[in-house]
Amino acid sequence: MSDGKEKSRWRRFAEWVNGDSVTRDPTTQYVMDRRPARAHAPQELHEERERLRLKKFLGLYPLAASFLCLTLIAILFATVLCIPPFGQPGNPTNNEVSRHYLEYTEEETGATNAVTGMILSYRGFDTLGESCVLFLAVSSVMMLLQRDGNNTDEQTLLRLRREDAIERTHPDNILRKSAKLLSPFILLFSLYVLFNGETSPGGGFSGGAVLGGGLILYSVAYGPEQLSRLLTRSLYDGVRITGLMAYALTYGIYIFAGANGITVEMEWMMTVIDLAVGLVVACTIYGFYTMFQRGKL
């Protein structure tokens, strides 16, 4: 008895996750379906009144919204006129915190790029949270857009197949040749940016974005199947999860060693963290592209 009930509850939950079909409890449905009784006013009068109210609201809303926005802009503008002038070294934002970061980053973290040193070591938890945000964003976009048998109708499948066939029979030669020429250099450049993040401009985020851009270019030029044969779903998920785990683990060791006064070689840790962030970012960008384009990896 309870087993069957559990199963139905599980099925209802699965339907709720899949979306697009509201399941209602049959025992309370009549309460939800029942319209509130309006004995004192006839239906037409009530609808007329509702329509008038809606019209009044729609007429007033743009005015009220513009007034609110303009007031806010005026307040912000008045504030902006009072903040200290742009680009002066004595501004209150340029305080001892930034001076400390600039003077001690190389000594304390081994990175000469102060921004990378700051976001990966002093503010490493912040960056870990960012990586988690990216991870969750691509996961939720997958939940919303992934095509499977339940949420795709015949017509969409036919259309997708037709588009694929057109792409296969009429390849874009200019795009294909230029992608062939550019892809290796883009990938190489992204690796350079990733591994030199602590000594030159760049780092995990920019390198990962370049890497994702290279993957997207390849996918556009040679068709999505070509790349999904190399970068399968399980490999993609593996890279994504490994990146996040490697970050958490390395930064955990970093914090633990620092708190207990153990001296560790920090430069390789920065490189590992940079690489992990880069992998997460690249996977996220490529995942967004492919989810919005085709609905599957």
Added chain:
Amino acid sequence: MLEAISQNRFAVVAVILFGIGLLNIMLQQNLLKKVVGFSIMDSAVFLLLASLGYIEGHGAPIVEEGSVNASLYINPIPSGLVLTGIVVSVSVTAFSLALIQRIYRHYGTIELRELLERAKKEED
């Protein structure tokens, strides 16, 4: 007044962009255009933050090995904050676009008024 504006030109532009984005969000009926307004607001915030960290005549914060002189470089903190902000704004934009695509698949429209009408009709 004019001098104050020209001294804080980036902040003034940021306020104008912020206003454009906010008006877009409030007045546009199309959900896609609302997301565009949101992105414009994000850009305004990033512009303000990045301009706060700049110091005239100073270079990028990549310190030379050996002698460290903090008065040669710009403030690195706002750059790091902008990095955080960009990541979050990209994620939020992608998530809202995915939601809009689902809404379009279900209701066949992304105009807010039609959408509300259709949702109400479906409820009845």
